[in-house]
Amino acid sequence: MKLDSARIEQLRTTAATYLAWLKAWLAPVHLAQLRPMLKFQTGVLAGFALLASVLLGITNCTTQGTIQQRLEEDLQQSLEEVVPASWYDNVMQHDIVTLDSSDYNLGANETTVYLAKKAGKITAVCFKFTAPDGYSGAINMIMGLDRQGTLLGVRVLSHKETPGLGDKIEVAKSNWILSFVGRSLATMSASQWAVKKDGGDIDQFAGATITPRKAVQAIYRGLHLFKENQALLLKQ
């Protein structure tokens, strides 16, 4: 179709007609007449629902990749925090083993274990785990262990605990989580693996009882997951 000046003029008038019609339709006086009609009300509610879902859908699609990427960067950062840099020379995110963890109440039925290797030999392992029963939802954590099952580090990745109280499990807010370094199943009995309030050996912090208790219990279960699979993991 050729766009000569007559054609452009025609398009412009058509557009102007539609615009004028839309303007008249959207005029407050006209809308005031429509508002009491059931047909209009149904349409408006459906329209807003459609608008909201389309908007959220588009945003979800456009941000999904970026959010995924940000989460992976966070994971990389967390892996580096729970295993000292001098312990490995591989890319841990690429050296993974998947374990069946359905009996350990760690949030997921399968746990991905990241292997830290130095000169081809496994020096440490780390894996993400979850305390599904935190004070207000799941607490997602990561831990690093050496070959003997001694904790090299624990970090909280995400949680919904009370700001100002339970969020002291974050390393940015308090150094409570650092106190796990060096602990293991070998050096502490089952009853010592609890917060002091429950007769154990681990400090709790002011204002929150459930959060540290559930975190400690999840770490304890995580250590057992490693112990049961130690031979399999270190064979690789």
Place this chain on the structure above:
Amino acid sequence: MLLTAPFRKIARDGLWNNNIVFGQNLALCPLLAVTGTATNGLGMGLATLLVITASNGLISVARHLIPSEIRIPIFVLLIAALVTLVDMLMNAWAHELYKVLGLFIALIVTNCALLGRAEAFASKQPVKEAVWDGFMMGLGFTLVLVALGAAREISSAGTLFANASVLLGERFRFLELTVITDYKGFLLMALPPGGFIMVAFLIVGKRLIDQKLTQRKAQRKDISIASQGETG
């Protein structure tokens, strides 16, 4: 003053007279939940400020389209969609900030002040007024949250703006103060009941100031009437 009288009134209402907490006694759920420290109060306040301004604007734009019979579901739909939108966008593009503020954003949905402003103001007023009202209400809410957070933080832990550098960046580390050194701590004030007690004190304080102001106004009137009597 640059602002015209109606806009000045909206600002005064939002910040003092009809303040979300002091005037309307709304939004107490998020208020008590997060004001354990001044920094958390500031985070929640800023997130709310952003969403209430946007929701007021949006609802004002669509106000002629919304029939009064189904206004509540539409308001709820719009506010929930907006909060989710902000949540996703911040997670993707302002991830560092999201890691700190993320906890608060979902809480905004439970903030009845947003629905209150949509119902009482934005659905009846032009866009400019509605946005300004949202901004001022949000600002007034932020100030209360910071004041309450500061009062609770000082009385519970003896510090002020602890962890502000996590929220605002390293440049704001100077805000982190220890007000009372060697303080043993007073746990009650960090827990929700402490929030109730402190918010009651703040509301009483506001009422006392209001009373003083009205008395002074009345006195001034008396004096001016008296002096008029003398000259007349």
